[in-house]
Amino acid sequence: MALETKYFVLKPTASGAHGVASRIAMRTYAREIGDHDPELAESLRAWTLRAQLKEKFKPTSPVCPNKECNNYGCSHMIKQVIGHLGKFYCDYCGTTWERE
Numbered sequence: 001m002a003l004e005t006k007y008f009v010l011k012p013t014a015s016g017a018h019g020v021a022s023r024i025a026m027r028t029y030a031r032e033i034g035d036h037d038p039e040l041a042e043s044l045r046a047w048t049l050r051a052q053l054k055e056k057f058k059p060t061s062p063v064c065p066n067k068e069c070n071n072y073g074c075s076h077m078i079k080q081v082i083g084h085l086g087k088f089y090c091d092y093c094g095t096t097w098e099r100e
């Protein structure tokens with residue numbers, strides 16, 4: 001992807017390298033402007049922290065654990081067992097399991 005404009009978007013809640021880089025960039029920005037604009041610096045730090053927590057606790061989609069199933073490793077057709085938080089079943093093969 002070529003960078004043709006002078007703007008690009010940080011993604012502080014993203015997982016992986018882009019999220020990490022975005023959060024580092026925001027903390028660096030906050031540090032550099034700290035003396036000049038402490039209020040903005042503090043807002044940026046709080047925002048970065050919130051984004052980091054959001055990324056850390058982002059729920060991952062449950063996937064079918066049955067290797068024999070055509071739906072193995074996929075998250076579509078997966079439903080939550082009614083009344084059992086964290087227990088799922090695959091509507092394809094009928095396997096049920098609990099989230100670790």
Ligand SMILES: [Zn+2]
Nearest residue numbers: 064069090093
């Ligand atoms: Zn399945």
